[in-house]
Amino acid sequence: MSNENQPVIKCEAVYKIFGDEAKKIIDAQSSDVVNIEELNQAGCIVGVNNASFEVHKGEMLVVMGLSGSGKSTLLRCISRLTDVTCGKVLIDGEDLLAMNEKELIELRRSKMGMVFQSFALLPHKTVLENIAFPLQVKGVNIQDSIKRAQEMIELVSLQGREHSFPRQLSGGQQQRVGIARSLAVEPDIWFLDEPFSALDPLIRKEMQDEFLRIQAVLKKTILFVTHDFDEALRLADRIAIMKEGVIEQLDTPANIVLNPATPYVRKFTQEVPREKVLRVESVMEEVGKLKASELSTLRVSKDAIIETIAEAVLSESKPVPVIDDTDKMIGILNCSTIIHMLFGDKSAENTLSKTS
Amino acid sequence: MKFLSRKLFVTLLGAFFLSASHLALAKDSKEPIVIPTHNWSSQIVMAYVIGGIFESMGNRVDYKSADSQAVYESVRTGDITLSHEVWQSAFGKSFYNAMEKGGLIDVGNHEALTLEDLGVPKHVIDANLCPGLPDWEALKQQKCVDAFKTADSGNKGRILEGPQTWHGDLIPNRIKALGLADKYVVKFAGSADALWAELASAKKDGRGILMFNWTPNFTDADGFSFIKFPPYYDGCRIADGGDEACGSPDGWLKKAAYYKMPRKWPAAYTTFSKLSFNTTQIGQMAALVDIDKMSHKDAAKKWLADNKKVWQPWTKK
Amino acid sequence: MQIKTITENTKLVQVIGLFIVFFALYVLIEPSADNILWRIPEISFGEGSFSFWAVPAIINDSIDYMMFEWMPVQIYDSEIEDYDTSTLLKEVTRGFSGFIEFLINLIRELILGGVKTIVAFTSWDFISDNEWANWPALPWTVVLAGAFIIGYALGGKGLAFFAGISTAYTAIFGQWEPAMETLSFVLIAAPLSFIFGLVLGILAYKNRTIEILLNPLLNVAQTMPHFSYLVPIVVLFGIGDQAGAIATIIFATPPMVRLTLLGLKKISPEIVEAGMMSGCTNRQLLFKVLIPSARRDILIGVNQVIMQCLAMAVIASFIGAKGLGFNLLVALNQLRIGQALELGISIVLIAVVLDKLSLAWANKQVDYFADLTFWQKHRYGLMFLVSLVVGSFFAYIGTLIFNDINYLYLIPHSKGITTAPVWQAGIDWVVENWYHSLQTFNHFMIKDILIPMKEAYLGMPVVATFTLMMGIGYIIGGIRSALVVGGFLLFISLTEWWDRALITAYMTTFGVIISTIIGATVGILCAQNAKASRFILIVCDTFQTFPSFIYLIPVIMLFGVTDTSVLLAVIVYATIPATRYTVEGLRNVPVALQEAGSMSGVNRWQRLTKIEIPLAFPHIMLGVNQTVMFSLVMVIFGAFIGTDDLGQLILKALSDEKGIGNGLILGFCVAFIGLAVDHLISKWSHDRKQALGIN
Structure with missing residues (x-):
């Protein structure tokens, strides 16, 4: 069934329309494209409007949108917490919507994990029991499930709080439990619904780091929902920006920042500091005829975010070589480029847009 | 356990077996005979006395507490096997209602005659609060009206009647017929408890009280005088075309049983139909509890032990 | 701001207008039997073939028919070796009774010994032939x-x-047998009520239609006086512990249903989703996620079930339940108040112990890491x-x-041993010394307050009553509330008991007014201090389970068979919720608001009157609502002292020919008085809470 290139998640023209009559109206419509106008007139509310995209193995897709944009609905369509009105959702090539109750439960037990905004911990269970819960539901015996939960507690650094109840933990700690729980069954697909939105800014930053650290180890396929554009930029491989149920743009962070597809997307990107988003690759220059001796001994990766290497590059007098995954030099980075970016004027921005 | 031992058959199937098993029974069923207990002493002690008699014959007995009005419905459906104190005026109506519906049989009367009427406790006579009592004419005096006044009776004397359930508007009608209506009002108490509470309070305080009561009852021991109304005659009751200007007749005290009792417990039934207590005996039973402060069970044991000559003959065939 | 003043003034204008109309109707309408504006006469349809007044008889006949004639079956009675005609329904209900009775006897005989459990598996003959087959106590x-x-x-x-x-x-204290009998009865009734309540609550949560259907049933079951459904239960289920248990279950299940539903509705949807994403099957979702997450409310439900079961201990003995309740009734009949008091304390103790045990059980945690030895694992069993x-x-x-x-x-x-003589002496002392001084009060109450009030109520033309109540409904909740209240009143007015209902209403009103004044005052005083609050709440709990029959007797001894006695009993009982809700309301005023008040420089008194009471008021009104319910219950109970309202007839229905129908319809009348008031107060309180932004 599955092969390497097959997307883990694939959505084809997914609609979610709320309203008792929605299904009837759509079935009555003749064209392939759903006529939203008609539905709105009938008093239906559009949650997701014609969403199509793929997420590949190990990739993190962040769905960004303000409240009411349909991002959480989209997530719930893909986890089938809510039923799609029409369209297709494929998980590892299998039709999610065609699954019966039993298959769906099996899928969730083996392949899916989800983290919630309000943590959604079971109030009557301890930290340990909460984490072991998905395993016990699956039928793993108590000893093994508790052992596994103990490992997860170490993963999220909650040692010592095993027997606390959720109400005795801080928000950050609760979400660590939520993360541990969602990972306990070793899912392939990891859904995160605004996991850090309810946390204080400082804790949020800490949790994002923690999240990146965990992801670096586990390399899950991730669908991450947030209303925080900075968070999206910081974490995403690709970002889908949603408005009123429609995906306005779906692209890499750099491309979204550099080439916003709609005015709506531009509003988000305007204030974003470039160095926090762009990677070395998008601003490097060609190697040209420079000799090895004219280059710095420092090497930077093409995937590095500029902000993280800026200080090092600026302390070098010579251009810094940019290397790819195989240590091959593919370009150079000049101090001047960095300076323009950090303290830049209009011209720097222009230069940048050209290079990309 | 009825639900385990009883078997359901459809009528048709049943007909096949019917012919074989129509034999007269000689022995009592081992199933317990269910005797009701109500909330007054003589009745409870008598329940244990009758239970004791049955047990001495080798029967099993079970006691169930029941409301004294609702009990006839239960006897009728067999949830309770018998009822041993059916007071004519208080429960006569419930008894006949149940009998009319079927399932309940009349097992005859006790020797004791009952009297249920208005009266005054001993201290009212002793203190001469209403000179001339127990003759009813005395009630016409203003002194008597004053003696029986209460907070809610206006300027009239108050007559405390039992619950209206017991005999409807009998007393108010009588008061009217005797021309006492402008001097007395009738107040219905809600329960026997309310009667006794008022009686006890009046006695402690030494004030007058004119109330409904009956005999045999535990109040007999402290002394209670019934008012002598014009004697009862046939046709005096409004229902019989009269004007109600008469006192109560002596009433019967009946025994009732579930219609299957004679077949299921033939020996016990024979005993129950012979069984008959007189006023003194019932008074003794109540006094053991109310005066001597014994428990009901102990009182029954003591009575049975002291009165073997009375009850043992009933158990012989 | 201006708009607000105007709307508030419109309300005021409406209220004044309503009262003017009401009094005009009151004065103008002639009291006469023929005047339909004065009282609604018996209404017949189709040349007298059907009348609303005949409904009780129709109910009676239908139940009789269903029970004793419909679908006859032949039952073989092995005892008399003969066939007997019974009906399907009777066999079914008696089968159910038998099952409940078996369970009660099982627990009872485990403690007190006996043979009935063994008989259930063998026969009476077996028991008689085998002397050893007797379970020891x-x-x-x-x-x-x-x-x-x-x-x-x-x-x-x-x-x-x-x-x-x-x-x-x-x-x-010599109450071992009755206490264990009551315990065995409660140990069956309470878990069954819990299970029924939980199941119905879950069904209502899952299915909106069921919720809508269930709601009026629960309302009626909670407000209907217990006496009105005792006779139907006796007819359907016989007499004995099982009938008492069934009556108790009917009474104790509704709060459990409500609290289950409330708890489930409060669960955040994300928790449900978390459960689903963890791969729960429907059953796992229910038992491992939903029910445990709603546990706080469900546990309150368990507490209510236990309290209600023991509150029914006395009433259940009217239809054959053995135990403390029956002994209490007997003791009261002999005026042994001290003994009754000790029995009452036993009832309260059983309630509190069961409540605490069930709570502790629910809170018990599992220790996964303990490496237990054989002794540790089985220590309780071994002990x-x-x-x-x-x-x-x-x-x-x-x-x-x-x-x-x-x-x-x-x-x-x-x-x-017993302390009864001490109590007895105390009561005697009170009666001997206080009786005369209390009579002045009693005279004043009856002559100057109660009789005029009763006459004022009875003097109300039926149209005036409708106008007043529906008008209030309209002012509070618009046309819908007016129709709801009107519907309830219409039912009562169509029966032949309208005057009786007015008397019930008069006593309830009086009870509610006094109880609220006392309860609110005590509540406000106690709420000033955390310790006092806790204390008064415990007192409330105790009085709620303490059988109210006990104080009927001393009250009669002091005030006679009068309305004063009834109303005193009502006030003792109905003050409980008024006090409880006042304390809770005041203690739950958000701290931030209290602090804001303190910062704007109000003194203690101003803070109470300007901040705390207005904010707590909606909650206090819910307390008043409960006070109405409690008052109604006790006014009906007052029939045992002696009243001439609906309660007297309900008591009478116990022995009536048309008992079942009369009892039920009278019960509905009482329930509808309660529900009309409940509708008005809850609607008002709900709107007010929303306006204040508190939950």
Whole structure:
């Protein structure tokens, strides 16, 4: 069934329309494209409007949108917490919507994990029991499930709080439990619904780091929902920006920042500091005829975010070589480029847009 | 356990077996005979006395507490096997209602005659609060009206009647017929408890009280005088075309049983139909509890032990 | 701001207008039997073939038909070796009774011994032929040890001693048998109510239609006086412990349903989703996620179930339940108030012990890491075995020491120590010394307040009553509320008992006014201090389970068979919710608002009157709502003292020919009075809370 290139998640023209009559109206419509106008007139509310995209193995897709944009609905369509009105959702090539109750439960037990905004911990269970819960539901015996939960507690650094109840933990700690729980069954697909939105800014930053650290180890396929554009930029491989149920743009962070597809997307990107988003690759220059001796001994990766290497590059007098995954030099980075970016004027921005 | 031992058959199937098993029974069923207990002493002690008699014959007995009005419905459906104190005026109506519906049989009367009427406790006579009592004419005096006044009776004397359930508007009608209506009002108490509470309070305080009561009852021991109304005659009751200007007749005290009792417990039934207590005996039973402060069970044991000559003959065939 | 003043003024104008119309109608309408504006006469349809007044008789006939004629079946009675005609429905209901009775007897005989459980599996003949087939009673010392061990296992030393001492109390005060009879009855009725309540609550949560259908049923079941459904239960289920248990279940299930539903509705949707994403099947979702997440409310439900079950202990004995309740009634009939009081305390103790044990059980945690030895794993079982052996040994010793009653085995009823003479003397003293001084008060109450008030109520033309109540409904909740209230009144007015209902209403109104004044005052005073608040709430709990029959007698001794007595009993009982809700309301005023008040420089008194009371007011009004319900219950109970309202007829229906129908319809009348008031107050309180932004 599955092969390497097959997307883990694939959505084809997914609609979610709320309203008792929605299904009837759509079935009555003749064209392939759903006529939203008609539905709105009938008093239906559009949650997701014609969403199509793929997420590949190990990739993190962040769905960004303000409240009411349909991002959480989209997530719930893909986890089938809510039923799609029409369209297709494929998980590892299998039709999610065609699954019966039993298959769906099996899928969730083996392949899916989800983290919630309000943590959604079971109030009557301890930290340990909460984490072991998905395993016990699956039928793993108590000893093994508790052992596994103990490992997860170490993963999220909650040692010592095993027997606390959720109400005795801080928000950050609760979400660590939520993360541990969602990972306990070793899912392939990891859904995160605004996991850090309810946390204080400082804790949020800490949790994002923690999240990146965990992801670096586990390399899950991730669908991450947030209303925080900075968070999206910081974490995403690709970002889908949603408005009123429609995906306005779906692209890499750099491309979204550099080439916003709609005015709506531009509003988000305007204030974003470039160095926090762009990677070395998008601003490097060609190697040209420079000799090895004219280059710095420092090497930077093409995937590095500029902000993280800026200080090092600026302390070098010579251009810094940019290397790819195989240590091959593919370009150079000049101090001047960095300076323009950090303290830049209009011209720097222009230069940048050209290079990309 | 009825639900385990009883078997359901459809009528048709049943007909096949019917012919074989129509034999007269000689022995009592081992199933317990269910005797009701109500909330007054003589009745409870008598329940244990009758239970004791049955047990001495080798029967099993079970006691169930029941409301004294609702009990006839239960006897009728067999949830309770018998009822041993059916007071004519208080429960006569419930008894006949149940009998009319079927399932309940009349097992005859006790020797004791009952009297249920208005009266005054001993201290009212002793203190001469209403000179001339127990003759009813005395009630016409203003002194008597004053003696029986209460907070809610206006300027009239108050007559405390039992619950209206017991005999409807009998007393108010009588008061009217005797021309006492402008001097007395009738107040219905809600329960026997309310009667006794008022009686006890009046006695402690030494004030007058004119109330409904009956005999045999535990109040007999402290002394209670019934008012002598014009004697009862046939046709005096409004229902019989009269004007109600008469006192109560002596009433019967009946025994009732579930219609299957004679077949299921033939020996016990024979005993129950012979069984008959007189006023003194019932008074003794109540006094053991109310005066001597014994428990009901102990009182029954003591009575049975002291009165073997009375009850043992009933158990012989 | 201006708009607000105007709308508020419109309300005021409406209220004034309403009262003017009401009094105009009151004065203008002639009281005469023919005047339909004065009283609605019997209405017949189709040339007198059907009349609303005949409904009770119709209900009666239908139940009689269903029970005794519909679908006859032949039953073989092996005892008399003959066939007997019964009906399907009767066999079904009696089968159910038999099942409940079996369960009650099982628990009862485990403690007190007996043969009925064995009979259920064999026969009476078997028992008679085999002398050994008789389950022995446990020595009370063993049950005491059992209570102690269970208390210790669930809640530690404190609970162990409490459970132990309570058990010892019942034994030493000579109430062992009735207390264990009541216990066995409650141990069946309470779990069944819990299960029914939980199942119905879950169904209502899952299915909106069921919720909508269930709601009026619950309302009626909660407001209907218990007496009105005793006769139907006796007809359907017979008489005995099982009938008492069924009546109790009907009474105790509704709060459980409501609290289950409330708790489930409060669960955040994300928790449900978390459960689904963890791969829960429907069953797992229900038992592992939904129910545990709603546990706070469900546990309050359990508490209510236990309290209600024991509150029914006395009433259940009217239809044959054995135990403390029956003994209490007998004691009261003999005016042994001290003894009744001790029995009442036993009832309260059983309630509190069961409540605390169930709570502790629900809060129990599992220790996954403990490496337990054999002794540790089975220590409670082993401890019980040891106490069984020791207790039996003592019971044996007892047979050697005592020749009459073995005090170390079973202490028979009323053979223990007693404090009754002290109470008795106290009551005698009060009656002897206070009676005369109280009569002045009694005269004043009856002549100057109660009789005029009663006459004012009875003087209301039916149209005026409708106008007033529906008008209030309209002002509070618009046309819908007016129609709801009007519907309830219409039902009552179509029966032949409108005047009776007015008397019930008069007594309830009076009870509510006084109870609210007392309750609010006590509540406000106690709410000023955390300790006092806790204390008064415990007092409220105790009084709620304490059988109200007990104070009927002393009240009659002091005030006679009068409305004063009834109303005093009503006030004692109905003050409980008024006090409780006032304390809760005031204690729950958000701290931020209190602080804001303090910062704007109000003094203690201003803070109370300007901030706390207005904010707590909607909650206090819910307390008033409960006060209305409690008052109604006690006014109906007042029939035992002597009243001439609906309650008297309900009591009378127990022995009536048309008892079932009359009882039910009268019960509905009482329920509808309660529901009309409930509708108005809850609607007002709900809107007000929303306006204030508090939940």
